[in-house]
Amino acid sequence: MSAEETAKVHEEPPRPARGAISAYFHNLIDLPWNVRDSIIRHGAPTSDRAKSQAVNQNFFLHILSARIHITSLKFWTTMGLGVISLMLFLLLVITGVLLMVYYKPSINQAYDSIKDIVFVVPTGRFMRNIHRWAAHGMVACVILHMARVFYTSAYKRGREFNWVMGMVLFVITLGLSFTGYLLPWDQLAYWAITIGANIAQSPRELTDALGVTAIFDVGGFQKELLLGAHYVGQEALIRFYVLHVMVLPLAAALIIGAHFWRIRKDGGLARPEEPVPSHPPALGPSGKDGGTKTWGLMAVVKGKTGNVGDEMANTIPAYPGALFALAAVAMAATAAMLMLGYYFDAPLTEIANPAVPENPAKAPWYFLGLQEMVSYSAFMGGVGIPAIVVLGLALIPYLDREEEEPGIWFSGPRGRKVALASAVFTTVFTIGLLAFTVKFGWLRNWYPDIDQIMITFFNPGTLIVAVFALWSIVSVKLTNSTRMGAIALFTCFFVAFIILTYFALVHRGPNWDFYWLPSQWPTH
């Protein structure tokens, strides 16, 4: 510091010419503006520099980098699915907190409190409807979002762990739905949780067959932990309530935060590389005020000069363009939920009756594929296969480490072909297998005294998994590419999920028997 500057610092602050009382009144008058300026500590963001400050200096906005690559805003880059998932999650939190005001987690009062919410509480029915449809929507969007990330190879180049965090979010999302639908204590709730808890217990199918249940009873342990009892009752309701309103949303919020943070730190969304220009680096469109700050602090590129290829030229300030795009997507999602909530009522079946399940007792759509699997073997369908699938999905980025240009759907025409072939193969194979089991049954129909362990390990579900695994290994071999193998495997499971869901939704009727149409179900 020069002597001059030092002197300045020690100078007395200038006294106002007016008296302090008058200053006080002026401060009162200026209060609204001063408060505003203290919240937003920069002027109207007109220059690029101010725009980047607008983003960087705001706790909530700085999750965006100050400049966004235009590719990231293109519809086909993300289809907005992640943002929609986020918006639905926020809607769920808001409507959920409102529902908590009246909901009573007691087996004697839960059902009535839902009825109150629907018929008595002002806007209660509307809020409950939104909560229900947003929950369904979030599951759908998270699944589609995962598919989009997968097919655009957006899990590569430092994004491996973010994909794993995404898997955790996927599981939490399903957990939120599952715990949520016990709460109304209606027939659907009661029997879904009974089945769910017994799925948790189903490792006994294996330990029983091995004769070790007495000393090593994982299944029993899991069920007791989940229900706090040996049956679905008050203890279970409280446990599910705690998970649903506290543990899982909190975990989701934290991991969503980390998920976004990583995207920002990974240099924004995955996108194809840009050719490095031969001409000397030109200043970006914002070169005018480039002198005031080095790019390294503001832009997504590394290094102190802003120009690596044409990257800079293809970015725009996050404020306001990207923010408006985000807001538009979020508003569209909200509007869709408001419409759904206004026109369609969330179902509420009869009050829970432990003596008789509904017939058929169907899970919500996203668990129907599982229900079909479980109808072959409880342990394999409910624990084994889901564990294999979730683990397999989580490991994708570690098993396929090919240097791939990210951000390209199906990694180009070859992948498109592999995906198409896999989709056709899966459709034919899965429908064929379903038709076969409907027509001819399975092992037990042929050998009535067969050992359970045989069915556990060899049933249509495990057969599907084994065939898909084989198919993808063959794909790796034929294409000599792990990425193509991954595309084959992912496509198989994705298409099979859709087919099984459709099959269980439309073609399964009372006693889980096959019917062409629900209208053919016997009436009693």
Add this chain to the structure above:
Amino acid sequence: MPGRLEPEPLPRRDFLGLSAIWSAILAFVAAALGAVRLPMPAVFPESNSRVKLGHAERFPRGSATHLSDLRIWVYHDAAGLYALSSVCTHLGCVAGRSKDGTFKCPCHGSVFDVAGKVVAGPAPKRLNPLELSLAPDGQIVVDTRRFTGAESRLKV
């Protein structure tokens, strides 16, 4: 004497650092285990599993009686009385008894024959036969958690 030219294999500073880290990890694990222990119930809320069903006249010979609250069926055949739980051994739904005496489960389609044996579907085990006994006052008592053999009968 270990001097500067001949350093100790593990410098004391590293040793202290490592112990600090590991004791922190251990403490954390112990705390986590303690916290996770709480939700594991020590006492289970359970109603009495032994229920009086009334006197033998309630179940005339040749009858099949549904006690839906208990989710059981009580039969009276030539050999005596026996009870069958209608809780499906697959995933715990309640199987319904058809007119022909077989059981069908609405949840995933398990089918059991008249005696409760699995005929089709995913159920890994037969329907559980429940223990019947006589109370001192002559009433029939079922124990909904005590499974017996398929052949066991209560003579009345």
